[in-house]
Amino acid sequence: MKTAVIGSTGYGGVELIRLIEGHPHLELAMLVSTSQAGERLSRAYPHLQHLEYTFQELDVERISQETELVFLATPPGVSVNLTPQLRARGKMVIDLSGDFRLEDGRSYEAWYNRKAAPDRWLEEAVYGLSEWFAEEIRKADLIANPGCYPTATLLGLLPLLRAKMIDHRALIIDAKSGVTGAGRKVDQSLLFCEVNENLRPYKVDGHQHIPEIEQIAGRFCSADVKVRFVPHLVPMNRGILVTLYTPMLHKYAMTEVLSVYKEAYESAPFVRIVERGWPATKAVQGSNFCDIGVHVDERTGWITVLSAIDNLMKGAAGQAIQNANVRMGWPVETGLKGLPLVP
Amino acid sequence: MKTAVIGSTGYGGVELIRLIEGHPHLELAMLVSTSQAGERLSRAYPHLQHLEYTFQELDVERISQETELVFLATPPGVSVNLTPQLRARGKMVIDLSGDFRLEDGRSYEAWYNRKAAPDRWLEEAVYGLSEWFAEEIRKADLIANPGCYPTATLLGLLPLLRAKMIDHRALIIDAKSGVTGAGRKVDQSLLFCEVNENLRPYKVDGHQHIPEIEQIAGRFCSADVKVRFVPHLVPMNRGILVTLYTPMLHKYAMTEVLSVYKEAYESAPFVRIVERGWPATKAVQGSNFCDIGVHVDERTGWITVLSAIDNLMKGAAGQAIQNANVRMGWPVETGLKGLPLVP
Amino acid sequence: MKTAVIGSTGYGGVELIRLIEGHPHLELAMLVSTSQAGERLSRAYPHLQHLEYTFQELDVERISQETELVFLATPPGVSVNLTPQLRARGKMVIDLSGDFRLEDGRSYEAWYNRKAAPDRWLEEAVYGLSEWFAEEIRKADLIANPGCYPTATLLGLLPLLRAKMIDHRALIIDAKSGVTGAGRKVDQSLLFCEVNENLRPYKVDGHQHIPEIEQIAGRFCSADVKVRFVPHLVPMNRGILVTLYTPMLHKYAMTEVLSVYKEAYESAPFVRIVERGWPATKAVQGSNFCDIGVHVDERTGWITVLSAIDNLMKGAAGQAIQNANVRMGWPVETGLKGLPLVP
């Protein structure tokens, strides 16, 4: 199946290239980059110097003629315009940006400070959290690939929420991410000497992934969920760890809680319930796994959920491929069987 | 003033050596190490090869004859026995271990799983959080130097608690530490290749710093405080960042909250209130500063406090020297004026 | 083809597991660990918690009955005894340790300070540098997988040596390695806080990879080669960069030198000649590539060769799989097509 990757010079784009190259049913037919059109891939990414690709201009007609499935790994606002054009030409779109994740255009405009896509297309979009919405994804032609933080958070949160075990009015999400989460942005704050040996919070005032978490969480408790979410930048390349704190509605034993998770994910090959020790980002590095651990604190009556992913894999490109597999009816692990790269 | 450092081969001990060497009124008269007695300091720490020290056996009589002030940077349980002997000989003791921080011996025994010191000495000990207990410290001969996590947590928490602005029944403390916090322990889990490019929680079941935080917090709200505290290991050498979440009792504006902090710390030279951007561990690296930032979240009604220290400085050796300064009536910044080492 | 991995708890062993799991023709039939026999793999390596393996005792009979090909990722001295037993039972052996790399047992005994294997088996062993000795490897039943430093060094050096362009009497090899090169050894000098933010040389007096380099280099210039080799430890997990300096025998232009390399490696898919920029360890991370760059310095008449590999891949497990492919007549890239994990 011929695919195009648009926005192929960023970290999400290059991870897509890695996965598509190793996928038995996908073929990389076009690499599109507006900023580096005409340039060879090996110039942007010397580690791929043996591959013979050249970045193409963004040409919707050509993309539509030469490919069937389009991955968008573009900055906010690009997909708003581009996806309707691709959809109008009948192309399947998996959008890794945030442009189609929020059902409510006003919410998008408030949090992203940009014009939202037309309602018609927002309505068509399916939220691509494969473990929970596979049925919709199987029929979708416009899949909004979840954000990295929402993926880790929701996979950890939804089982408890669905089981009505926790008080959704107090959801404290302390999130920590490696630096690839910020993209390949040339900014002083992302220089090695600024980030290395440093830990810092950012966007404490409000991160655009908040409404995405709240929207999906709300579906599972029929309420207007508000979460407290603070992200932190950790001096490492890959990995997200979410530590979620919430009060239990009743006293639950660890075994009860664990069985809720095991049941929720019994047929989800990428979710591993960690019962010995705790999730760690390195244990999922380079893989599509989400590792989840839980702890019931009898002293306070709060439950803590720990959820670890590789932000470029399960948090972006890996989940995009997973969505393609689900959509096409291929086994969900196709092209995603690589073990974590450890150490 | 002649001092001894007991437990001088660990990371806390070597930081004490650095500070005492640069202190105008303190003299390093004895370095004690039971594990490396007879060995030269330069063998344990080649970066100090120009210093002519040899580790001594632990000999309470000699320590008492040759020094006036003793710093203990020993593992849990050592000070329980040693400090009473030193105090019985009239020596001043600043204990960097946790052995004298908890007033209640039973609590110590429950959390540390060791025999507590006799009540007589527990009662004598003063908790050395200089910014809040300077009056007691000035008269104390046995100062229990606070733990690294409690230092960062309490400096961030106490102003709000004293002002009765928050609900002490929901105190969520998400703590992140550099690896020196684990000491110089030769353990597989602390090898470079295991820690590097990894982020992981630890002691999710319960960390021994919890009762220390609860004891002091309890004093400020006359209640039996229970906190939810989860520490995480971050791939960097130094630095602690505490992110504390708690619900506000009323609606407060940021300016109100900030003024509470400014007032609390107006004469505390090591506490800096960060109003522009957010605290970051690198900004305090190698210094005795504690940087504090606050955020009022109107959406949820929760307040977030961010507190950053260098765990070996304000979280250990720096605060110990600060306590010595307070105790001796020297200006509090004596020997602690070094700026953060950045970048 | 059923395989056993002996010494499967080290970093080389776990990388072999990753590769064998992804190889279409190899099956992981037995994991052997004397130190952790009876333990589950997921306990030593939680990132593999979804795999159902248990470490077995070392039982030569059982290994011989249940597998055809044995990979040894054992410490020095183990293979000396074990390999003859396996060979006597007709098993094919690929030995990742240094026990069979040196033809001369006395050299092994001098550099490794251990008893060498019997001459009979040393004679049988073939040096597994696939790009140069494929013909011998195809017929070999005992393959001595090259060391990490020799692999990077020899791939960079041999084309020049064979072409008689350089003076073999002055070969200066400055080598830099990530920390996985030291193995999973629980040693104070390998703790995170000791290695991080540190760069240091080691074994300046003599590294056991020196005779291995000299033995192979000697074959290509019919001389008794002596190299100056100094390794350094770099604060990163994976990667070796070798910078090799040697005087040119005549004046050569860059193009001449490059064409020698291109010719040498025209049918070697894992060797990439870098003409734009210079080799970097990250560009080969997680892959089996060796990236080589060269520079002719007209001011001094010396040539500099830069050679980068992932020490666990091309420097160990990757090359072992490559040797298995060559030996079995499978396409050399089988199971090794994974692109570098970047960033």
Add this chain to the structure above:
Amino acid sequence: MKTAVIGSTGYGGVELIRLIEGHPHLELAMLVSTSQAGERLSRAYPHLQHLEYTFQELDVERISQETELVFLATPPGVSVNLTPQLRARGKMVIDLSGDFRLEDGRSYEAWYNRKAAPDRWLEEAVYGLSEWFAEEIRKADLIANPGCYPTATLLGLLPLLRAKMIDHRALIIDAKSGVTGAGRKVDQSLLFCEVNENLRPYKVDGHQHIPEIEQIAGRFCSADVKVRFVPHLVPMNRGILVTLYTPMLHKYAMTEVLSVYKEAYESAPFVRIVERGWPATKAVQGSNFCDIGVHVDERTGWITVLSAIDNLMKGAAGQAIQNANVRMGWPVETGLKGLPLVP
């Protein structure tokens, strides 16, 4: 003594600020930054938020009126114009840039690709390698502070060269630097995710520190020295390690070589001869030390010199302060007694 720092927003500038703030005889009277004039220091460097400085415009008259000693931590080419103006007004200048290090203006123009300063001022400049040129520095009003690589290289090389023990026709210098050496340049190649877990050579074609090394080395052997110098970028913030290889002219024992070094540096408090183990960058981190180790290789007849400094200290700001001390007749360690920050 009132001082100005020009170019105070870079890493060298901020290290100067740290040292001047801790120096008993120097006062920071003016911070000059053309790019951030009018801005507060705490905005460029939040770790200094408690200091009340504002960056000034570059105003030579004002600088001359308000200060006596000017430190220039400016990019190449700035000092060429600025220093003559300051000298014409009688100010003492310590220039941390490369503009006055090369005696021969044509050499500067060839290597820096910029117009050199007028000969008159080049002639006035004294090369500020304090350990070797203290006599000239004591009388100098224009001190060219050595480059980071030349400092580490020359301190390691000059004793052997002066003693005529080595063949200056083969000087192989393999240099490794932390990332602060590249300055605070906002460039994609210096982003955290590009540098972290990566080791790479750079400027293999020729680094501008080469003529500086050759010029000084040439003085000590009365010859036209040509060195082979290749720098590498190491994923850490601070530190340079130089590994220098050169053939011995005769057979020397280690003790002979060591005694040459000990004699050369017996009254040099910042140079430490490492006889146990080898120099490591962390052992000098944050300090003005240069640690030197040597190894005589009997197999090849080559000698290896290892030299480690903190590039921002002995390689820049620390050496600048040392030069100020020498020039003013203050004890050479004034304001530089801080021990290395370890771990």
